[in-house]
Amino acid sequence: MLLKRLTEANGVSGNEKEVRDIIISEIKDYCTSLRVDRLGNIIAYKGGKPNSKKIMVTAHMDEVGLMVRDIDSSGLIKFLPVGGIDKRILVSKTVLIGKDRIPGVIGAKPIHLQKRNEWSNALDIKELYIDIGAKSKEDAEKYVSIGDYIAFDSQYVEFGDRLVKAKALDNRVGCAILIDLIKKVEDVSFYAVFTVMEELGLVGAGPAAYAVDPDISIILEGTLCYDMPKVDSHQIPTYIGKGPAISLVDRTTVYNRKLRERVVAVAEKENIPYQFRKTSMGGNDSGKIHIAREGSLTTTISVPCRNIHSAVSVASLEDYENTYKLVEAVLTDLNEEGYDELQ
Amino acid sequence: MSNLEFLRSLSNHKGISGYEDSLNELIISHFEKYADEITTDKLGNIIALKKGCSPDKDPDKDRVKILIAAHMDEIGLMVKDIEENGFLRFTNVGGIDPRTILGQEVIVHGKKELFGVIGAKPPHLQEPEEQKKAIKMEDMAIDIGLPYEKVKELVSIGDPITIKRQLIELKNDRYAGKALDDRAGVVSIYECIKELKNLSHEADVYFVATVQEEVSMAGALTATYKINPDIGIAVDVGFGTTPELDKADTLELGKGPGITLGGNIHPGLRKKLVETAKEYNIPHQMEITVGPTGTDARAMQITREGVPSLVLSIPLRYMHTSVEVVDMDDIRNTGKLLAFFIKEISKDILEGLLCY
Numbered sequence: 001m002l003l004k005r006l007t008e009a010n011g012v013s014g015n016e017k018e019v020r021d022i023i024i025s026e027i028k029d030y031c032t033s034l035r036v037d038r039l040g041n042i043i044a045y046k047g048g049k050p051n052s053k054k055i056m057v058t059a060h061m062d063e064v065g066l067m068v069r070d071i072d073s074s075g076l077i078k079f080l081p082v083g084g085i086d087k088r089i090l091v092s093k094t095v096l097i098g099k100d101r102i103p104g105v106i107g108a109k110p111i112h113l114q115k116r117n118e119w120s121n122a123l124d125i126k127e128l129y130i131d132i133g134a135k136s137k138e139d140a141e142k143y144v145s146i147g148d149y150i151a152f153d154s155q156y157v158e159f160g161d162r163l164v165k166a167k168a169l170d171n172r173v174g175c176a177i178l179i180d181l182i183k184k185v186e187d188v189s190f191y192a193v194f195t196v197m198e199e200l201g202l203v204g205a206g207p208a209a210y211a212v213d214p215d216i217s218i219i220l221e222g223t224l225c226y227d228m229p230k231v232d233s234h235q236i237p238t239y240i241g242k243g244p245a246i247s248l249v250d251r252t253t254v255y256n257r258k259l260r261e262r263v264v265a266v267a268e269k270e271n272i273p274y275q276f277r278k279t280s281m282g283g284n285d286s287g288k289i290h291i292a293r294e295g296s297l298t299t300t301i302s303v304p305c306r307n308i309h310s311a312v313s314v315a316s317l318e319d320y321e322n323t324y325k326l327v328e329a330v331l332t333d334l335n336e337e338g339y340d341e342l343q
Numbered sequence: 344m345s346n347l348e349f350l351r352s353l354s355n356h357k358g359i360s361g362y363e364d365s366l367n368e369l370i371i372s373h374f375e376k377y378a379d380e381i382t383t384d385k386l387g388n389i390i391a392l393k394k395g396c397s398p399d400k401d402p403d404k405d406r407v408k409i410l411i412a413a414h415m416d417e418i419g420l421m422v423k424d425i426e427e428n429g430f431l432r433f434t435n436v437g438g439i440d441p442r443t444i445l446g447q448e449v450i451v452h453g454k455k456e457l458f459g460v461i462g463a464k465p466p467h468l469q470e471p472e473e474q475k476k477a478i479k480m481e482d483m484a485i486d487i488g489l490p491y492e493k494v495k496e497l498v499s500i501g502d503p504i505t506i507k508r509q510l511i512e513l514k515n516d517r518y519a520g521k522a523l524d525d526r527a528g529v530v531s532i533y534e535c536i537k538e539l540k541n542l543s544h545e546a547d548v549y550f551v552a553t554v555q556e557e558v559s560m561a562g563a564l565t566a567t568y569k570i571n572p573d574i575g576i577a578v579d580v581g582f583g584t585t586p587e588l589d590k591a592d593t594l595e596l597g598k599g600p601g602i603t604l605g606g607n608i609h610p611g612l613r614k615k616l617v618e619t620a621k622e623y624n625i626p627h628q629m630e631i632t633v634g635p636t637g638t639d640a641r642a643m644q645i646t647r648e649g650v651p652s653l654v655l656s657i658p659l660r661y662m663h664t665s666v667e668v669v670d671m672d673d674i675r676n677t678g679k680l681l682a683f684f685i686k687e688i689s690k691d692i693l694e695g696l697l698c699y
Contacts, residue, residue, distance in 0.1 A: 076586065086466040086474055089446035092664040094511055094519070103511050105519040105668065107661030109587050111440040112637065119440045122477045127587065131660065131668055133513025135597065143514065157448075159458040160488015165448070224465045228484060229426035237468070282467040306486060308467075310446045312460040314486060 002026070003156065003176045003320070007166035010096065010151035012065030012082050013199045016040055019061040023175060023194055027182045031192065041208040042194040048187045051335050056191040056214035057181060057327070058205065058285055059174030059221070060198030063167065064309045066090075066150035068097065071141060075134030077104065079125075079150060083199030087125045089310045095130060098148035104130035152311035162317045163240070169313035171198070173303040174220030177324045185328055188335040198285050202252065205285035209292035216259065216297045216334060216342070218327060219286045222315065223247075223277055223302035234278065238304035240316045243273030244323035247300035249280050252287025256297040258342045263299050263326070266333050272326045277302060297342060301327055346530050346674060349373055350518065351510045353526035357452060359419030359436050360558040362503045363387055366415050370529065370552050377536040378550070388566045389415070389552040393536055395545045397690070407546040407690055410572035410650075411535065411681060412563055412639040413528030413579070414556030417521065418663055420444070420504035422451065429494045430484035431459070433504060437557035441480040443664045448507040449485055453498040458507065459487040506665040516671040517596065523667040525556065527657050527674050528578040531600075534678025535685070542682060545689045546573075556639055563639035567646040573693060574612060574651055575643030578677060581630050581656030583668065594658035597670040599626030600677040601656035607636045607644055609651035611696040616653060616684055625680045630656055651697055655681065 011019035023042055028034055032047035042061075064083030071077055077097070081087070091108045106128055111119065130150070134140035154167035166172075175194060182192050191212045197203035209217070223245055225238045238245040246263055247255050267274040277300075286298040303323050306314040358366045370389050375381050378391035397404045418437030425431055431451065435441075444461055451457040461483050466474075485504070487494065510520035532550050539548065549570045553562030556579075567575055581601040584593040594601040602616055620627040632654075635641040640652040657677050660668040688696075 072586065074584075074586065084466045086463060086469065088442065088474060088477065089463050091445070092443035092447065092661070092666050094508075094666060103513060103519075105511065105513070105661070105666035107585065107666050107668065108440060108443055108664050109585075110582055110662035111438045112662065113582060113588060113592065114440070119442055120477050120479075122475055123442060129586070131513065131519070131585075131666075133515050133517035133519075133668070135515055139514070154448075157458055160486075161490065161493070163488035165458070165460055224467055226464055226468060227428065228462070228464075229428050229430050279468065282465075307446060307460060307462045308465045310463055312446050312448055312462075314460060314462075314488070 002179065003172060006172035006175055007156050007168050011062050012149040012151055013062035013197045015149040016061040016196050023179060026179045030182050037208065037211060039204050039207055040196040041204045043208060043211060044182065044192040046182050046190055046192060048189045049335060051189045053215040054191065054213065055331065055334055056193055056212050056217045057178055058193040058195055058217060058219050059178045060171045060195045060285055061175055062197055062199050064199050065152065068144055068146050068148040068150065070146065071137050071144065073137050075136050075140035077130040077132065077140065077144060079130060081125060085309055088122045090128055091123060093311060094153040095150050096153045097144050097150045102132055102143045103153065104132040106130055154311040163314055164317060165312055165314050167311045167313060169305045169315045170222035170308050173222045173315055173320055177220050177327060180324055181328060185331060188331045190331060195285055202285050202288045206288035206292055209289040213293050214296050217289045218330065219284055219298060219300040220327065221284050221300055221302040222305040222308065224279060224282055224308055225304035225306045237279035238275060238277055240304055240306060241318060242275045243319060244326050245275050245277040245302045245304055247277045250283045251281060252283030253290055253298060255299055259297045259299045262342065263330050266329045267326050270329045272322050274326060344373060346534055347671060349533060350527065350530045353529060354510045354520035354522050357505045358415060358417055359503045359505060360416040360555045363416050363554045370415065373533055374536060374550060377540055384565060384569060386562050386565050387554045388562045390566060391550040393539055393548045395547045396543060397545050407688055407693055408549065408570060408572040409546045409685060409688065410549045410551060410567060410570050410575045411532050412551045412553045412577050413532045414525045414562065414639060415529055415552040416554055416557050418557050422498055422500050422502040422504065424500065425494050425498060426484065427491055429489050429491045430486055431498065432484055435480060438663055440663065442477045445478055445483065447665065449504050450507050451485065451487060451498060451502060451504050453502045455497060457487045457497060459485040462486050508665045513668065517668055519666045519668045521665040523659055523669050524580045524662055527580060527659065527669045531578050531657060531674050531677040534675055535681040538679055538682035539685065542686045544686045546685055548685055553639055560639055560642040563642035564646060567643045567650060571647060572650055575640060576653045576655065577638040577640035577643065578655050579638040580659035580662060582662060583658040583660035585660055594628050594630055594656060596658045596660065597672055598628055599673060600680060601628045601630035601658065603630045603632055603636060603654035603656060605632045606634050607632060607640050608653055611698065612651055612653050615687065615696050619684045619687055620680050623683045625676050627680065
């Protein structure tokens with residue numbers, strides 16, 4: 001299954017090769033043109049009915065992770081976060097280091113030897129390290145080098161009522177949907193762009209948007225979901241199971257209102273469930289895309305992901321399918337008529 | 344089965360304190376090949392007896408009784424409440440640092456095995472100060488991905504929960520997993536009973552996989568009462584050396600079992616144990632606990648009229664996390680040392696060893 005392959009591939013920001021290779025192998029027979037730019041973005045074009053306006057659909061390929069920073073004399077590995085990670089989710093977990101996927105564990109001090117209430121304070125990332133079973137620095141250096149990328153060790157698991165647990169659902173859900181669009185949408189012309197290093201500050205998106213110079217962009221994402229019990233509904237950014245989340249505003253973009261209303265109208269017309277993304281926190285590639293060159297219209301449509309940026313992200317397959325349906329319908333709608341009305 | 348495959352099965356298996364019975368088949372099937380009798384007692388301890396043989400081959404003669412215990416229970420969680428959206432609230436069984444369970448995959452042992460995750464708040468929604476504080480267990484919830492009605496059908500308050508973890512191979516014959524405290528000990532006593540097949544020994548040896556060590560040592564108390572041994576030996580795990588710990592408090596991985604010194608330990612027996620290790624060239628380290636140890640030996644020592652006891656500790660890093668690390672050499676050497684020690688014990692020398 002595509003989402004399983006994509007989430008189990010490791011593509012920590014700056015090291016997207018495994019993911020890029022899968023995507024290229026999936027789409028190469030379905031697009032009109034395909035190239036990898038100098039940053040590692042994939043820029044593909046799918047030719048359909050002629051369209052006076054350029055539509056671009058994007059998804060970032062990278063995921064948050066860690067990087068080897070140092071190896072101590074006993075062979076334990078110190079690391080840095082790559083992208084936004086809550087250090088508290090790292091304790092007592094397994095990771096895979098480098099190309100050879102060397103397994104390691106992030107341990108913690110035994111509770112027996114802790115001072116009273118030591119466990120009420122979070123462990124700092126500098127206090128954590130990875131144990132690969134090495135007996136010395138020299139021994140560890142046989143397997144691991146400074147600068148190696150480290151990914152969460154997490155398998156794709158389907159559970160509950162059509163939910164999925166995996167790492168990197170942000171944003172392999174977007175990648176998988178975009179791959180499917182390239183394969184299945186026949187009569188719409190659009191650019192499909194898979195970007196690098198979104199998690200490090202939207203690095204790949206700007207140059208890619210500059211190159212494509214789109215009129216309208218749809219950014220596909222896996223987004224925040226925190227639908228904990230007993231939380232006021234206005235504090236819940238998205239819910240699992242309530243359909244694709246349409247962005248209003250985030251830290252990087254105030255989304256074009258007319259385009260957003262158009263997306264909503266399509267969802268209503270096609271009877272696809274949707275929700276608004278009710279937080280202004282977080283951001284995505286739209287931040288760079290809507291201001292590239294002379295600027296363009298953007299909308300972000302996302303699959304809600306619980307425990308985002310952790311090894312145990314959770315998404316709903318139903319939301320995923322509905323996101324695909326909505327984006328496909330929006331593409332068709334935009335291609336047919338009325339782009340000028342959006343201006 | 345090899346020690347490694349036994350360790351893998353044990354580690355991957357479920358069995359929190361008080362709910363160890365699902366381990367019975369696995370453990371009994373390993374020990375029955377080498378034991379003369381296997382029984383389970385009222386609390387669920389598994390007791391495998393390997394009979395000794397006195398030099399004059401008289402089966403009716405009183406023999407020394409040695410009890411060797413390794414606890415089979417593991418720390419875990421338990422369902423406390425079901426929220427309206429189907430999330431589960433939980434409490435801990437045994438000593439758990441709440442920081443080690445955030446973002447963890449779990450199995451809820453309800454009417455069927457249910458996969459779940461202990462969720463975390465997205466960093467994007469956090470205040471910078473928030474990340475300095477650990478999240479309390481009561482603020483965490485388990486997501487099993489089902490609506491309330493379905494959850495009510497499958498899950499009951501009191502259902503045990505274990506961390507989902509498969510044993511991982513690290514470098515240098517070291518392995519990481521959950522519940523290696525003290526299933527590594529169970530494998531060590533398995534190594535010992537296998538080794539005894541090749542050695543003649545006078546003592547009757549009772550190998551006990553004990554229950555509930557992590558909460559009350561109830562299993563060790565009742566098993567010791569029942570067996571009434573001359574010598575009680577607890578095989579447990581000791582704190583492995585890591586940078587944040589004082590070197591003096593820890594055991595180095597790969598350098599053999601820790602032999603405990605202190606009030607819980609009979610000095611004469613301990614002296615014999617160290618001599619045995621030296622004689623057979625088995626690597627070992629010393630470990631100090633001045634008073635009662637955090638092992639089954641604490642219970643053995645004060646059972647009935649008192650039992651002379653010993654503790655052997657397998658070095659283990661990151662105790663009570665789901666990524667505990669052990670070295671297979673240490674497990675093997677612990678088993679060997681036990682076997683050679685048993686071989687040395689006879690009715691004739693016991694009195695001398697126990698004499699103050």
